[in-house]
Amino acid sequence: xxxxxxxxxxxxxxxxxxxLPFDLNTPDGIVVSAAHQIERxxxxxxxxxxxxxxxxAGSALLAIVATTQLLLAQTPLKPTTPxxxxxxxxxxxxxxxxxxxxxxxxxxxxDAAFAKPxxxxxxxxxxRVLDQYLNAxxxxxxxxxxxxxxxxxRSYTAPNGIPLNATYVNFLRRTxxxxxxxxxxxGDMQPVVIVARGTAVGVLMxxxx
Numbered sequence: 001x002x003x004x005x006x007x008x009x010x011x012x013x014x015x016x017x018x019x020l021p022f023d024l025n026t027p028d029g030i031v032v033s034a035a036h037q038i039e040r041x042x043x044x045x046x047x048x049x050x051x052x053x054x055x056x057a058g059s060a061l062l063a064i065v066a067t068t069q070l071l072l073a074q075t076p077l078k079p080t081t082p083x084x085x086x087x088x089x090x091x092x093x094x095x096x097x098x099x100x101x102x103x104x105x106x107x108x109x110x111d112a113a114f115a116k117p118x119x120x121x122x123x124x125x126x127x128r129v130l131d132q133y134l135n136a137x138x139x140x141x142x143x144x145x146x147x148x149x150x151x152x153x154r155s156y157t158a159p160n161g162i163p164l165n166a167t168y169v170n171f172l173r174r175t176x177x178x179x180x181x182x183x184x185x186x187g188d189m190q191p192v193v194i195v196a197r198g199t200a201v202g203v204l205m206x207x208x209x
Contacts (some may be wrong), residue, residue, distance in 0.1 A: 078106060080105055080108070080167045083154035088108055089105055090117050091104065091105050092123045093121050093122075093125065094124070101113075101120070102130060103115050103120065110175075114201055116175075133191045134193060134200040136193065138193060139186050140186075142158050142183045143181060143182055150166070161209075162185055162188060162209075163209060164206055165205075165207055172194065181194065183195075
């Protein structure tokens with residue numbers, strides 16, 4: 001039979017092995033009656049489990065934080081709805097090796113020096129894919145004057161039949177010097193590279209036909 005005692009923040013366990021005819025005083029000043037027997041004094045296991053539970057709780061918290069960060073990284077960006085007025089809602093930032101910083105909403109990525117956002121997004125995206133798009137070869141090249149506006153006001157169509165989000169096109173008209181802007185295109189659903197004064201300054205994703 002066991003009896004647990006705790007004093008001054010320290011616990012110990014008494015194990016009955018023989019009935020003693022007299023009371024005992026423990027080193028901590030606890031009176032152990034003759035009804036208990038003593039084999040050894042050992043620490044209680046409660047503090048051990050308390051430390052263990054703290055460790056488990058800390059590990060669980062770290063797991064939750066890591067999972068939240070992973071989910072955030074996997075959360076897709078939401079491109080601006082075609083035909084909306086105003087500027088795109090920037091949701092990510094991309095830092096290129098050449099020192100330039102781009103902002104994106106998932107449908108348009110443009111040099112922040114032209115977009116001039118009030119504040120850069122907190123979410124940082126890797127630059128590899130954007131680098132590939134900016135330096136990709138192209139088949140066709142058009143200017144603003146080559147685009148045809150749809151009656152719905154939601155899109156513009158290039159001579160090769162590729163539709164572009166009107167919100168993005170109108171934003172680029174306001175942001176860039178129109179005469180120098182060129183749209184470099186390939187096939188359907190291929191990224192459209194935006195060029196201003198001979199430099200690739202953005203990438204625009206076509207609309208689904």
